[in-house]
Amino acid sequence: MKIDELNVDEHYGEIGEVVSDEQKRRGVLIHAFQKIQKEHNYLPEDQLKELSEKLNIPLSEVYGAASFYKHFYFKPRGKNIVCVCVGTACHVRGASKVLEKLEEEFGVKEGETAPDKSMTLETVGCVGCCGLAPVVTVNEEVVGELTPHKMKEIIEKIKE
Ligand code: FES
Structure with a gap:
């Protein structure tokens, strides 16, 4: 996934007007994890770092959010x-x-x-x-x- 192409606002539509910028940025994390994992079969560190920079969310919090869910992986998985x-x-x-x-x-x-x-x-x-x-x-x-x-x-x- 090209992190640069991640458009935070497009996920919110009308409701975006009542959601703060920070909530929007945090709210797209799961969607981004799903896209990254679909492409790589796991969540590569470089992609998470890029995501952290793009969304201005500390890397530790990005990892914290991903590790909360059992179905996100941090190591390459088999075919x-x-x-x-x-x-x-x-x-x-x-x-x-x-x-x-x-x-x-x-x-x-x-x-x-x-x-x-x-x-x-x-x-x-x-x-x-x-x-x-x-x-x-x-x-x-x-x-x-x-x-x-x-x-x-x-x-x-x-x-x-
Ligand atoms: S113990 Fe239930 S399917 Fe194996």
Whole structure:
């Protein structure tokens, strides 16, 4: 995202008349974070610095606002986001083995991105499909009743 092109006033329309300049500048932060992350897959430091200067908001506050939301990231993320469910049902049905297998195959630990950026490995408490345990999500897709064969397919697809 070109921070220079960020037009603070255009986001407010008529309501802009009753909103202070400072409120307007702070109010566009989330929108800017979304655009930056969409383009880079995370929030690069140089972009946040530029944003801080453009909006005249201290960098610490820019980081503070972004880190409040779980879905903004400060490190590059992989092309695929693989999330292993480690909730009770999945734990009982072998989630730790699933996690170990993925860590071993991609040379990562939970929360890390593979060196080739093919994937980022995450965990989650429950995805609401306990009857299908053990479960992983690959991007938007839920894969349940994992078997070694399904794991192999997931791994091969990511490595393609
Ligand atoms: S515990 Fe894994 S889907 Fe609920």
